[in-house]
Amino acid sequence: MSISMSFFSPPPPTHLLISFSSKPHFTDKTIFFLRPANPLLLSAPKVSTDNGAGISAAIEEPKAEQKVAEPAGSAPEGEESSLGSNGAVADAGVKLESKFVDPRWIGGTWDLTQFQKDGSTDWDAVIDAEVRRRKWLEGNPESSSNDDPVVFDTSIIPWWAWIKRFHLPEAERLNGRAAMIGFFMAYVVDSLTGVGLVDQMNNFFCKTLLFIAVAGVLLIRKNEDIETLKKLLDETTFYDKQWQATWQDETRSSSTAE
Amino acid sequence: MTSSIAFKSFTGLRHSSAEPPKLHSQLHNISPPNYCQRHLQITAGISSPKLQNRNLRVAVIGGGPAGGAAAETLAKGGIETYLIERKLDNCKPCGGAIPLCMVGEFDLPLDIIDRKVTKMKMISPSNIAVDIGQTLKPHEYIGMVRREVLDSYLRERAASNGANVINGLFLKMDLPKGGKGSETAPYVLHYTEYNGKVGGAGQKKTLEVDAVIGADGANSRVAKSIGAGDYDYAIAFQERIRIPDDKMVYYENLAEMYVGDDVSPDFYGWVFPKCDHVAVGTGTVTHKGDIKKFQLATRNRAKDKILGGKIIRVEAHPIPEHPRPRRLSDRVALVGDAAGYVTKCSGEGIYFAAKSGRMCAEAIVEGSGNGKRMVDESDLRKYLEKWDKTYWPTYKVLDVLQKVFYRSNPAREAFVEMCADEYVQKMTFDSYLYKKVVPGNPLDDLKLAFNTIGSLVRANALRKEMNKLSV
Numbered sequence: 001m002s003i004s005m006s007f008f009s010p011p012p013p014t015h016l017l018i019s020f021s022s023k024p025h026f027t028d029k030t031i032f033f034l035r036p037a038n039p040l041l042l043s044a045p046k047v048s049t050d051n052g053a054g055i056s057a058a059i060e061e062p063k064a065e066q067k068v069a070e071p072a073g074s075a076p077e078g079e080e081s082s083l084g085s086n087g088a089v090a091d092a093g094v095k096l097e098s099k100f101v102d103p104r105w106i107g108g109t110w111d112l113t114q115f116q117k118d119g120s121t122d123w124d125a126v127i128d129a130e131v132r133r134r135k136w137l138e139g140n141p142e143s144s145s146n147d148d149p150v151v152f153d154t155s156i157i158p159w160w161a162w163i164k165r166f167h168l169p170e171a172e173r174l175n176g177r178a179a180m181i182g183f184f185m186a187y188v189v190d191s192l193t194g195v196g197l198v199d200q201m202n203n204f205f206c207k208t209l210l211f212i213a214v215a216g217v218l219l220i221r222k223n224e225d226i227e228t229l230k231k232l233l234d235e236t237t238f239y240d241k242q243w244q245a246t247w248q249d250e251t252r253s254s255s256t257a258e
Numbered sequence: 259m260t261s262s263i264a265f266k267s268f269t270g271l272r273h274s275s276a277e278p279p280k281l282h283s284q285l286h287n288i289s290p291p292n293y294c295q296r297h298l299q300i301t302a303g304i305s306s307p308k309l310q311n312r313n314l315r316v317a318v319i320g321g322g323p324a325g326g327a328a329a330e331t332l333a334k335g336g337i338e339t340y341l342i343e344r345k346l347d348n349c350k351p352c353g354g355a356i357p358l359c360m361v362g363e364f365d366l367p368l369d370i371i372d373r374k375v376t377k378m379k380m381i382s383p384s385n386i387a388v389d390i391g392q393t394l395k396p397h398e399y400i401g402m403v404r405r406e407v408l409d410s411y412l413r414e415r416a417a418s419n420g421a422n423v424i425n426g427l428f429l430k431m432d433l434p435k436g437g438k439g440s441e442t443a444p445y446v447l448h449y450t451e452y453n454g455k456v457g458g459a460g461q462k463k464t465l466e467v468d469a470v471i472g473a474d475g476a477n478s479r480v481a482k483s484i485g486a487g488d489y490d491y492a493i494a495f496q497e498r499i500r501i502p503d504d505k506m507v508y509y510e511n512l513a514e515m516y517v518g519d520d521v522s523p524d525f526y527g528w529v530f531p532k533c534d535h536v537a538v539g540t541g542t543v544t545h546k547g548d549i550k551k552f553q554l555a556t557r558n559r560a561k562d563k564i565l566g567g568k569i570i571r572v573e574a575h576p577i578p579e580h581p582r583p584r585r586l587s588d589r590v591a592l593v594g595d596a597a598g599y600v601t602k603c604s605g606e607g608i609y610f611a612a613k614s615g616r617m618c619a620e621a622i623v624e625g626s627g628n629g630k631r632m633v634d635e636s637d638l639r640k641y642l643e644k645w646d647k648t649y650w651p652t653y654k655v656l657d658v659l660q661k662v663f664y665r666s667n668p669a670r671e672a673f674v675e676m677c678a679d680e681y682v683q684k685m686t687f688d689s690y691l692y693k694k695v696v697p698g699n700p701l702d703d704l705k706l707a708f709n710t711i712g713s714l715v716r717a718n719a720l721r722k723e724m725n726k727l728s729v
Binding site: 127128130131132133134135137138141142143144145146147149150151152153154155157159162165166235239240242243245246247 | 381383384385386387487489508516518519520521555558559560561562563580581582583584585586602642646650653654657661667671675678712713715716717719720721722723724727728
């Protein structure tokens, strides 16, 4: 730890900035954030004493700060470069230990008072923040600690925020597909058989077609879904088959024995 | 009414052998009416020839929980029992967790249990930690045992009931050739006996028995001899770590489960407290080559809590994922890990091994009329029938849980979120501790289904956003 501290105490922004080849215009913000980042770094006890790892840990922290400071739009690239440097620098077996830090992440959960926009909580920003946290942790798994446990629960975000952000765009897409298919099929059936829309709805065969069309639109959203559905179906019965295997013997043997 | 029938049949049993009365107090999973009805028809059902001048001889290969329990039940049932175990002081690599019902059903003395785990912590990929165990009643716990202690206790009990414990390594078995007389022809077992006098390599010996119970574990040789087929298996890798006393206090009666892609793609990492150290491990089916990487990740996740610990032992073992295609062949039956009776999701095997050993032995005792008649395949099939009927729901539910919740990181996040729910905790512990799948209150079940779907949807939505970030 003492070796790594020597890297941090006289903050060498120029060294670190040169390595930020991808984002030169972050430099002014980096210098600003490097100072407050240091106290947090010094309190992180797990930085490796290996020199190479020490430097890269120092690089990571400012990047963590910078990715939090930037708005969501440009953060993706910041994210990418920090993850890239992790992959490049991390030696086999040496796990870089830098905790996830964010000014809004307090006491193991998101501090909702810092997400205020126009007087009410900006749930989209909460979702974005949590997404970034999970992405960070996927690339840099952290030790779970008893001193600052994570207690965040996604259910504090109200149901309508989820619906507005995730369900509605998808619903719009699927309804659009269903409408296009419906209109086209109604026209084709009418032109082939002369049966109008209202009469089609009274026909059992047409109702079946409608059911299949709706189910298809709901279940098959990407080309890969067909394979996925087939695999899922196999999966549901696979375990049962493994258990039944021993009984297939019985019918054979009992017919020969008795 | 059922209890009076039970009493009648047990007085009947007393004539032929010293059957202790406490068998009928096992309420949990042996259904008394079933057992007793069969007993009453005993003279009518069995068509096998009566054995002259001797009792039925049965060999149990393997002296773990399955073998020990089977040998005890056989010996009590008046059968000439041989228990062949290759290493009497074997310290098996194992999680070591037994459910509460096992203590009662197998009359285990409480000093076998090193620790009573009453709290569990589930930790998600993003380190969201959930404590479960608040719904446990004061007398309920998960027992942590040392396998060498448990195994030798069961073996000694079998020996004191009349089983012959042989310290030997089973090599192969000659099956009776087909054709006339093969129903009574013996199985010839070839084994190497180790005894103090001969020392070293041991002596090659043979033993003739009428039936064999294969309880020799995941790499069962008995299974190979009968062509039982293979199964998929997981590799469980575990390091025993002695941690400083102040850190051990945290694990006094708490076990941890870590889930995440870093820890295992299809299983979980764990920290289980043992007698004076903790066992930190992980497992996988699909990525066995990466097991060391997963173990490092597990240690990393628990780093704060095991800091300063020293690794005292490293061990690995296979865990079957599903039963073998053939668990029975003629008069040879497989039980325990050899049969593949390990549950999915939790990877629990000790209880099921002991229970299946006992059930198989009971079927043999019954089918042979306490050792007086020869058994045949149909008698042993009754054990399979009973086993499948009693435990199929448990296995299936755990399989579904594994498929749904161990699929991906979002699923694991949802899993941990769901564990925070009290109803879930109560259901989970009830079914784990008592090995019964009890349908709960339907309204609560509906709410649970709703919440599960909600959790899964939220976690997957977050995952989609995460993917957008890297693109």
